[in-house]
Amino acid sequence: MYYLKTTASAPLYEQLTSQMKAAVHRGELVGQLPSIRSLADELKVSKGTVENAYELLVAEDLVENRPQQGFFVKTAVALQDVSEHDRDLAQPDFDFSLQYASSMLETHAKSAWKRSLNTAIQSQFDRIAKTAIRRQGSIELREEIVKLLARQRGIHCDPDQVIVTTGSTESLTVVNQIVRGWLQHPVTLGIEDPGYRNAYETLKRQGVHLVPIPVTATAGIVVDRVAEAPLDLVYVTPSHQFPLGAPLAVDQRRRLLQIMAAKQGLVVEDDYDSEFSVLSKPVPALKALAPDQVIYLSGFSKTISSDLRLSFIVLPPKLLPTYHRLFEYESSSVSYIAQAATTDFIRSGAYSRHIRRSLQMNRQKYDLLKDRLTPFVNRGLLAARFGEAGIHIVFHLCNVTNIAPFERALARHHLYLRAMDRCWFTQVKPGYYIIGFAHFSKAEFNQGLSKLVAILNTLSV
Template sequence: MAESWVNSAERIGSDLLLELTGPGSRRAVLIRALRDAVREGRLTPGTRLPPYRSLAADLGLARNTVADAYAELVAEGWLTARQGSGTQVAHRAAPAAPARVPKKAPARPDAPEHDLRQGRPDAGSFPRTAWLAASRRALNAAPNDAFGPGDPQGRTELRRALAGYLSRARGVRCSPERIVICSGFAHALRLLFGGGVLRGPLAVESYGLGFHRSILTAAGVRTVPLALDEHGARTGELTGLPGVRGVLLTPAHQFPTGGPLHPRRRTAVIDWARTGGGVVLEDDYDGEFRYDREPVGALQGLDPDRVVHLGSVSKSLSPAVRLGWMVLPGHLVGPVLAAKGEREAWASVLDQLTLAEFIESGHYDRHIRRMRQRYRRRRDQLAAALAAHAPHIAPTGVAAGLHAVLRLPPGTERSTVKAAAWQGLGLDPLSGFRHPAATMPSEDGLVVGYATPSDHAYGAALEALCRALPPPGA
């Protein structure tokens, strides 16, 4: 006998799959199937079953067969039957499940009492009300095709909204046709290199996220460190790196050391790409947040055919909103879409529609302005605390972004990080971002994120930081 469904949502609260298989009469098979449904928790105590006539019609059985099955299960205590209440699953003690030995989970470090790690925006400032309103408007206006298989290039509504926003706010030169939506910067790297669109070796800045380098390594890409100084990456040295035809930069705000790429070096990297047929990957991870300087436009604006502009909302909104974008040279759009596949598998179409509405309605700009003021106050609090309690240590790279770099006396980084841990303080050592093959002189320092703690906890976090810092002359 084949599997059958009880399609009685209005009567029992949900559909129930009954497997009417195995030896025996139809009555015996039905009784066994109902017992199994109770044992497995698919029919919970108090669940009302359909009248036997309805169940018989659903399963294609004789009414007497179902009535007899109900009667036997009532007699056994599996079901109860009362006049006016119908037939229900009995409230009986379920047999105890056999004890299971839990598998040992990998140890995870405890969250620090004070979190000053980089890369984490203020989660409490997510614009919940405005986002919910944008979601409702977007869903009401969405065409029917939005609820079918997703377009791997991304929804037209979002690509159109991003083209306008990036042009206006970041100086990006693009049309919606050159934008491909992804789930974030890491996803973009996997598509570009893991998908075979671009190949290594790839020049990268001597200080950057090790996570990004590991993605490239997993894709078989060798990374070559490019030295840094106070003017950013030394892009003039690209001509001396044989075989390198691509470079990954953070030109608006070098990560993590801070500061924009010098105008002459911006020009130099574009000239290098044009002359040698190279490509520049621009990680615009926090370009909206600047405080004491004029806005620095996107490098892509100098040559849209040589620069891949990569961005996301992980800093501006939340890393929980898994949306990013690639603004591509025209000849790379097709290969990226081929690498991505025929259907969108990463970026939620509903979130895309919501973000498009959030941008078009002006809420995104208002949120950025509000957070810019909030983060500037946080940065100023950090600077004031250092000036009062550790004047020998000055924060650097603080004209923009969500973190500061504290330069430490030589040989004190490890002990300072250990002292911070004793204070319950989570932060990142500068050395943790250094490329393993970098040849430029190393410096001791801390990368301090000032966006994460709540307002009421931020003062205590700064006090813990100042207690952990080495004294003058250390």
């Protein structure tokens, strides 16, 4: 039972949202939620109050709205099924986690985001034709995305080329269906190895024939190996290769595009954290170099919150007829509140201010990380590439005999550090670890880093 106080300072829908979230986290609220009408009658509040609460729970990815069925609490996801980009809090017992996660929303950005959420909730009953949610997402959000891409990445496109999705899994699923429909045969795709496990598993489930392409720690995907393989598509993270971190040089970008053009194929560019290049201006996006040849993927999970579940695709114009043919009768899978809040957050200027502040904080944490790990690199204990870090770096232990004692020490000190094992698709190379540094204040990050340094000091060269 929920207890809502009309005399409280918080609106009724916020009180209801807070109590339902707590019930979900305690495991008390599972399965299908009561209908909006029945819960409104039970609590003696308006249907709008309950609808606002449900929409907020959907926006926070705790609840899903199934058409013609109702609202359902999302079931827990097994650890191995969690997105490689978002595998952070679903970990066993630890006191501190150097997890790879979204960039921290500092106080100003958090307040602005709450205002945008409240604005979206209040405005949902005043929608006009322009703010209606179509299959591709709201036109207002797509217009803001187009402006962002032109300003930040040098990509010039039309809102009709943008498709709003619930995350990378849906984006990749939609891309496969479009390309398969365009080619009229199953897709063969080259994928970086090591790379993004969630992309690999998603595409494999879709029946895509996957060809792992090796990656180097200093130069990104080995473009010559792309030339050797019979591919329809190649999936790359060229701005900051995930997970090893190297950006793909401009000459190699142009060569990759030439190779795929000769194959009459396309490139899928996952630009997952280019906003957070800590050392210099990011290299031009592949999409900016070849607008008609590149399918561009990005989103807001790293810049706002992984719980937002809001990503987008930018299609080449030649794929739009196939998209409209295949998805003509589909409805948008992203909630109105999530889209409207993100639109307001960007339009208000709060998003750009958040990115600038995050970059400043991330540079400080990156410098701290480099300073603390460099002595171990100099001693030959570990190897790390300090380059165009976005919101993580990778290091590996040079002496394989240190791996077991290192991992035992991590467990003993209750420090979580994600191993890279699941990022390899052909042959696992043990002893590689990912350090995320964006999700903390500098003081918090220093606390976890001090634990790591203490553990490294116990290892022998």
